[in-house]
Amino acid sequence: MWLSPVKLHIPDGFLSTPVAIVGWVFALVFIAVAIRQTRDQLGDRQVPLMGILAAFIFAAQAINFPIAAGTSGHLLGGALAAILLGPWAATLIMTAVIAMQGLLFQDGGLLVMGWNILNMGVITAFVGIATYSFIRRLTGEGRRSHLAAAFTGAWLSVEVAALATALQLAVSGTSPIELGLPAMAGVHALIGIGEGVITVGALILLETTSSGVLREGESAPGRRGANVIAAGLLLALLVALFSPLASSHPDGLEFVAEQKGFLDLAVDPSYEILPDYTVPIISDPVLTTIVAVVLGTLLVFVVAWFVGRNTTRSEAAGD
């Protein structure tokens, strides 16, 4: 447990209350869509299948292998579930896993569970599947390209989830973005390799034993829309990152700057790209932050939705 100190289950108390509640709102929207999408595809089988596969992911997270110097590679599972079953089923499964870990084992908080679900369920599933299908489209249908795509998807899913976690901690004023982001990104760039290797190993086994499972997954719900949603999530993250409001204590940096030595740890603040940008009227920094993040996210989602709809239309017209 001590060997992977920067893990992704955020406990209660580490996110500010408004941030936590915004997370729950977003999470519930995704959960509602996931429930509808999987019900359309699975019908009666929805609850037993999703429940047992959630138990599978929970248990599979315990399988690890030694990498180096006491660290071990293990699985988060969102990307693998999305590749096998589609992003919406993966979202539902990961939600059940995270809810179980929080409710029964107190791994991850209850009030902040919305963000834990978004980070480890929604983001991993959609980033994983979108990267996977994007690379497959670029590189063709070979076996190698399939595995390379799965590795990249799994690696990126963990990385983006870690970035999102760092961002939420920064917005809550718990961990400054200048330190938290590089630390999270660095550690999870390594952890992501373990995720990628296990995901590929699992796919190799499934290919050699029963290719039917994989083909079944191809028709899973939400595969086509996944790119749009993943792109939306990524853009929302970028907008939030480059928003000057991502740091709730901007004046803290001058304080840091006065500290000898500590300054060397901090990289250049990313938010100077857009200097002097604030949402007027609201003066409270925490509130402005939330408003800016929510607005940015909504904006990106609207844009992504329009883009997605137009592509679908032109595809339909092309047929």
Place this chain on the structure above:
Amino acid sequence: MHYNLTDQYRHQTSFLHGLDPRVKVITAVGYILAVSLTPEGAWWAFAFFFLVLCLAVYLSQLGIFFTIRRSFIALPFILAALSVPLITPGPVIWRIPGLNWAVSEPGLIRFLSILLRSWLAVQAAILLTAVTRFPNILWALESLKFPRVLVSTIGFMYRYLFVVADEVTQMVRARASRSARISGAPRRSVLWQGKVAGAMVGSLFLRALERSERVYAAMLSRGYDGCIRSLTRFQMRQRDWISLGLAGLLLIVPLGLGWMV
């Protein structure tokens, strides 16, 4: 993360065990919310919340140190907040010897507040699962209008969690017992070991998929129509209402005073 896969529920016949699960879920979440909303540095408010927790633990008859013993599970995450005392501006009260990094007073207050909130919240969650059977927590969530399918799925997961976890334990043991290395022989590459772990995950997935088919067929043959019905029923009695009201009072008053002072 290794979980203790024995049941988290601790049976007793205490007052807390006998309460309606909805009251317990609302109170626990309300407690975490109240602690989360308590302003930084309102030490006596935090102290009051700690006393409320102690009262609840006392009422549970689980021993006064029950929650504290398990409360350090969130400890590793403190690393994320470790820089807070160093980056929050304010009067310097201490310099870390050797490094000469300045610790500011507001930074330290913020850091300790984050720590306290997290510590109290995790204890509330521990107590909730210790005094309420997990199916009853799920029942409470469902009757509090959480998405029904999600709650049923979690319930189903709970039922098979220990079965699948057992399978994994066996697989890991089997791998360990076949993984002896002849001294002098080269160590297998990390990639190879990762592939083995991946194959274990893959075969576990196949087993889970097959199990779900069998379970579903068995359910169908027993008249499953897509709706899971539970025999669990609770009625709010007088003492449930009184407990809920008292709990609300105990949470709102210190919170209000914490903001006023």
